[in-house]
Amino acid sequence: MSPTFLSQAMTVARRDVLRERRSGEVLWVTLPFGAVALLLIPIAISTDTLTLRRVGVGMFWVVVMLFGVLIAVRRTTADSTAQRDMVALTGMDPAAVFTGTALANFLLLLVFETVLGVLTVVLYDIDLSGAQWFPLILVLVAVGLALLGTIAAGIVATGRSTAALVPLIVAPMSVPLLIAATQSFEGLRLGKSILTWILMLAVIALVLAVAGVLSARPLQETG
Amino acid sequence: MAARHRYPAEVSEAIAIVSLSGVAVRAGAVPILRDVNLSVHPGEVVGIFGANGAGKTTLLRLVATMTRPSEGSGTVFGTDMNSPDRFEVRSRIGYIGHTPGWYPELTLAENMAFVAAAMGIDAAKVGSCLDAVGLAGAKDRRADRCSHGMQRRAEFARVLLTEPDLLLLDEPHSALDADAVDLVDGLVKRTVERGGAAVLVSHDHARVESLAHRILRIKEGTIT
Amino acid sequence: MTTAKPHSSSVWPWYAMAIAGIVTLVASFVAPPDALQGELSRILYVHVPAAWLAYVSFGVTMIASAAYLWKKDLKWDRIAAASAEIGVLFTGMTLVIGMIWAKSTWGVWWTWDARLTLTAIMFFVYLGYLALRRSTDDLEARAKRAAILGVLAVVQIPLVHFSVVLWRGLHQTPSLLKPASVDMDTPMVITLLVAVVMFSVMYVAMMVKLVELGKLEEQVILSELSSRTPVAGSAVTAPSLGGDA
Numbered sequence: 001m002s003p004t005f006l007s008q009a010m011t012v013a014r015r016d017v018l019r020e021r022r023s024g025e026v027l028w029v030t031l032p033f034g035a036v037a038l039l040l041i042p043i044a045i046s047t048d049t050l051t052l053r054r055v056g057v058g059m060f061w062v063v064v065m066l067f068g069v070l071i072a073v074r075r076t077t078a079d080s081t082a083q084r085d086m087v088a089l090t091g092m093d094p095a096a097v098f099t100g101t102a103l104a105n106f107l108l109l110l111v112f113e114t115v116l117g118v119l120t121v122v123l124y125d126i127d128l129s130g131a132q133w134f135p136l137i138l139v140l141v142a143v144g145l146a147l148l149g150t151i152a153a154g155i156v157a158t159g160r161s162t163a164a165l166v167p168l169i170v171a172p173m174s175v176p177l178l179i180a181a182t183q184s185f186e187g188l189r190l191g192k193s194i195l196t197w198i199l200m201l202a203v204i205a206l207v208l209a210v211a212g213v214l215s216a217r218p219l220q221e222t223g
Numbered sequence: 224m225a226a227r228h229r230y231p232a233e234v235s236e237a238i239a240i241v242s243l244s245g246v247a248v249r250a251g252a253v254p255i256l257r258d259v260n261l262s263v264h265p266g267e268v269v270g271i272f273g274a275n276g277a278g279k280t281t282l283l284r285l286v287a288t289m290t291r292p293s294e295g296s297g298t299v300f301g302t303d304m305n306s307p308d309r310f311e312v313r314s315r316i317g318y319i320g321h322t323p324g325w326y327p328e329l330t331l332a333e334n335m336a337f338v339a340a341a342m343g344i345d346a347a348k349v350g351s352c353l354d355a356v357g358l359a360g361a362k363d364r365r366a367d368r369c370s371h372g373m374q375r376r377a378e379f380a381r382v383l384l385t386e387p388d389l390l391l392l393d394e395p396h397s398a399l400d401a402d403a404v405d406l407v408d409g410l411v412k413r414t415v416e417r418g419g420a421a422v423l424v425s426h427d428h429a430r431v432e433s434l435a436h437r438i439l440r441i442k443e444g445t446i447t
Numbered sequence: 448m449t450t451a452k453p454h455s456s457s458v459w460p461w462y463a464m465a466i467a468g469i470v471t472l473v474a475s476f477v478a479p480p481d482a483l484q485g486e487l488s489r490i491l492y493v494h495v496p497a498a499w500l501a502y503v504s505f506g507v508t509m510i511a512s513a514a515y516l517w518k519k520d521l522k523w524d525r526i527a528a529a530s531a532e533i534g535v536l537f538t539g540m541t542l543v544i545g546m547i548w549a550k551s552t553w554g555v556w557w558t559w560d561a562r563l564t565l566t567a568i569m570f571f572v573y574l575g576y577l578a579l580r581r582s583t584d585d586l587e588a589r590a591k592r593a594a595i596l597g598v599l600a601v602v603q604i605p606l607v608h609f610s611v612v613l614w615r616g617l618h619q620t621p622s623l624l625k626p627a628s629v630d631m632d633t634p635m636v637i638t639l640l641v642a643v644v645m646f647s648v649m650y651v652a653m654m655v656k657l658v659e660l661g662k663l664e665e666q667v668i669l670s671e672l673s674s675r676t677p678v679a680g681s682a683v684t685a686p687s688l689g690g691d692a
Contacts, residue, residue, distance in 0.1 A: 002314070003343035011340040015326070022328035022365075082324030085289055090341035091314030151599065155592050156579065165578055169596065172571040173603045176610035183614060200610060207602050215595050217307045218516070249585075293587070 005099075008092045012100025016075075017107060026071055026108045034067040034116050038123055049125055056124025057185045064113055064181075065145065065174045066167070071112060072105045072149025073166040076156060088220070098150060098216040102209075106146035113138045130188030137184050140201035144177045145170075147208035154212075154219050176204055238301070239264050240389050240420045241286050246295035248281055255281040259295070261439070263389075267420045268411060270435030272428060277441040279424040280321070283391045286422060287318045299389070314342050317387030317414075319395060323374035327367035331358060331377045334366055338381055352383040356406060372398065379406050388419040396427040408434060456659060460652035467645040467652070471496075474645075478638035490548050492638055496646035498541040498566065503650065504534030505569060505600075508576075512597025515590055521665070524590035527597055528580060529657035531573050533650060538570040561615035568607055572600055584668055 003011070020026055041059050042052055087097060117138065120126055152169045180197040187194040241263040248256040255278045263269055263286075273279045284290040288299055288309045297304040300312045325334045335349040353362050356376045361369055369377070375398070382390065395407045411421045411434055425431045432438065475492040511527035514520075545563060546556045557563070576596055583589050 003341070007343075008341060011337065014340075015329075015337050018333065019326055019328050080322065080324065082320055082322045083326060084324075085287075085318065085320060086324035086338070087341070088289060088310070089287065089313050089316055089318055090338055091310055091312070092341050094310060155596050155599075156582065157592070165575070165582055168571075168578055169575040172568045172575065173600075173607070175568055176603075176606040179610040179614045196613070200606075200613075204606055207606065211599055211602055215599070217310075218591060218595065220307075220310060 002091070005093055005096045008096035009100035009103060012087075012092070012097050013103040013107070016101065016104030020104075020108060025074055026112065030067060030070050030074070031112055031115055033070075034063050034112065035119055037063045037067060038116065038119055042123065052124040053126065056120055056126045057189075058182055059124070060116060060120040061141075061178055061181045061185075063116060064109075064141070065178055066171065068109050068112055068145050069149050069152075069167050069170045069174075071108050072146060072153050072170075073163065075101075076153045076163075076166060094216040094220040095213045098154065098212050102146050102150040102212060105150055106142050109142040109146050110138065113142055127189055129191070130194075133184070133188055133194065136198065137181060137201070140198065140205060141177055141181045143205040144201060144208060145174060147205065147212050148173060148177070151208065151212045151215065154215065157219065176200065180204070239298075241297070241299055241422075243285070243292075243297040244295055246285065246292040246297050248278075248285055248290055249293045256285070259285075261286075263420045263422060265418050265420055266415055267437065268415055268435045269420070269422045270431035270438045271422065271424045271441060272426075272431070272438060273424075273441035279441055280393055282441065283318065283320075283393050283422065283424055286389075287316050287391050288313060289318070314385070315388045316391065317382045317385055317389065318391045318393075319375075319378045319382065320393045323366075323371070323378050325366035325369075325374055325377065328365065330363045330365055331369060331373075331380075332362040335377070335381060335384060339384060342385060344384060348384055352380040353377065355383055356380040357402070372400070372403070375399065376403060376406070379403075379410060382410050382414075386417070387414065388417070390414045390419065390421040392421065392423045392425075394425055395423060396425060396430050404430070457655055460655045463652040464649050467648040471642045471645045474638045474641045478634050479632075487548065487551055488635070490544055492642040494541060494544040494548065495639060496643045497537045497544065499643060500646050500650050501534050501537040501541055501566070501569070503647075504530045504537060505573065505604075508534060508573070508597050509601045512594040513601075515594040516598065521586060521590055524586075524594065525658045525661040525665075526654070527594065528577075528661055529654050531576050531597075532657060533653050535570065535573050535577060538566055538573070541566055542570060559615070561612050564611050564615070565608060568611070569604070572604070576600070586665055586668070 038059065041055075045051065045055065117134070121128070148170050149166065152166045152173075156165050156169070180200045184194045184197040184201075187197065239262040241261065243259050243261040246256065246259040247254065248259075259282065261269075261282075271279055271282065281290060285292065285297070285304070286299065288304055292304055299309070300315055302309055302312045325331070326337075329337070331353060332349055335353065336346050338344075339346045339349055350362065353359065356379045358373060358376055358380060361373055366374060366377075390411060392407065392411075396404050399407070408430075411423070414421050421434075423431050423435065471492060475489045478489070478492070480486050480488055507530040508527045511523045511530065515523035515527060542563075545566075549558055550556050576593060579596055580589055580593050583592075
């Protein structure tokens with residue numbers, strides 16, 4: 001009768017992707033917002049191609065970290081108590097709901113990263129050496145950031161001033177992700193091994209996944 | 224307290240579906256409920272009357288395990304309300320609050336299909352449940368383009384879909400036309416006939432009195 | 448406002464703080480100036496203990512957070528919160544003093560030294576923690592959410608630490624703000640020890656006062672809100688149902 005953990009998580013993820021397809025919140029609001037940021041930076045710093053090539057990757061990751069968290073936060077302020085009640089009363093395991101939410105956030109973040117990544121290559125004339133590693137790095141960072149954002153959104157949940165609070169909590173904690181992401185690209189540019197950074201991204205993802213699943217049940221009541 | 228003893232004889236021997244003893248609830252720092260003792264048995268319909276702000280909604284949310292007791296103890300279907308496993312009994316509870324909780328971007332059918340998938344119910348049932356509450360023509364309409372009345376009807380369809388053993392209705396008769404009111408009564412009777420129980424919170428005393436076996440009143444800390 | 452009940456207000460922490468402050472100040476000025484850095488070296492007697500206690504504070508927050516999740520006793524929540532507040536204060540102090548020192552010694556306010564970067568990140572992590580605490584009046588919910596964040600910091604900060612150290616290590620930047628590695632003679636070491644002990648006394652005294660304050664704040668929230676709102680719901684009584692409770 002009762003569906004498995006995995007099928008519950010998939011149900012939640014499908015719901016979020018379907019809601020995004022209807023509302024276009026990430027595609028038509030958050031994504032253009034991030035793209036504008038990538039346009040503003042050269043206007044403020046320099047339009048010199050050499051300078052842009054040097055700062056491009058770093059700027060891309062900063063934009064991903066700061067704006068990407070908006071993807072995880074988008075539901076915390078919008079969803080009503082009644083909507084949370086409806087989910088809770090299905091009797092789904094809160095850990096499965098967390099997993100599904102994080103999975104949907106991961107997929108949306110991956111799209112976000114990919115589109116902004118292409119834009120960065122175009123606007124900042126990025127060096128493409130080691131490009132075969134890009135997908136792996138993008139995926140691992142998206143996993144880590146999705147988990148971090150989903151956990152923070154769960155902790156903040158129904159309090160006041162949630163819109164700004166989640167980014168404040170996530171930003172300093174995203175430092176290891178930022179360092180591992182930027183240093184991987186730096187390593188690829190210099191032709192060095194990036195194994196350490198890839199391992200670090202994997203460890204971050206693992207640790208956050210465990211933390212998220214374990215904290216889901218204590219955070220389950222809806223208010 | 225006005226108690227009406229019209230429930231069948233076997234009820235008193237059955238194990239309580241809901242059992243609260245000495246429960247207090249604070250929402251934030253505000254005390255909402257104090258020293259609540261209540262048990263609801265299979266086959267029973269309990270009506271709760273009280274003025275606005277008396278704590279009726281909090282009592283229902285407490286029973287639905289959506290609000291935890293700050294003091295005292297309680298069980299629902301034998302599961303402790305403070306237990307980390309309490310989410311497991313929620314699929315047996317049907318709760319209809321003041322505001323429908325449908326996702327605005329999804330159609331009524333998609334919303335219902337989400338509930339069905341989450342609970343492992345055959346999605347094929349969704350259509351017939353919406354038909355049964357008179358929403359056959361609005362299945363594929365986005366929830367935010369449905370009137371409040373239609374969204375409420377859809378909530379009755381959800382109850383038909385999930386077949387809860389404990390039905391919790393908050394002001395079920397407000398803002399409904401005559402046949403929808405009959406729908407509520409039908410849901411309550413259906414649940415009780417299957418051996419479940421229902422708790423109704425309402426201003427509509429006549430309606431609830433005709434349904435309930437027992438009436439309780441909440442009023443600013445006084446018994447009336 | 449009604450006074451709920453008489454509360455304990457200890458006086459000794461005020462004396463302890465005053466004495467600890469005076470002793471630190473006197474010791475800092477009695478110690479001989481450093482041969483290389485001159486009078487500026489005295490700033491270390493505040494900088495080093497502040498940095499040390501910042502880390503102690505956050506450690507206590509982590510332990511108290513875990514204890515709250517274990518015991519569900521608001522006492523632990525008050526300890527975690529008080530310690531985080533002191534930690535943010537001392538971290539801020541460490542950063543500002545470190546910046547003054549860096550400016551006078553190397554001519555720049557900020558260096559991207561691993562330790563300095565980490566301290567700045569910690570500062571913001573715990574500012575977030577304190578901001579989360581301000582976002583609700585629901586004492587139990589606040590305690591639980593803050594405790595989970597407090598514990599999440601435990602799993603995340605080692606990763607932050609490791610990544611920052613690895614990152615700086617790559618660039619071979621000399622670690623500038625390492626006062627402890629400066630060759631120090633005995634009077635300076637003794638002064639530093641005295642300062643650390645005095646700061647620890649200050650920490651304990653501040654903890655006592657802040658935990659008392661936290662308890663008072665909870666009482667104010669409870670009494671203000673409850674005097675505004677009529678207590679409802681005590682009318683639901685046991686149904687007269689065949690000997691059932």
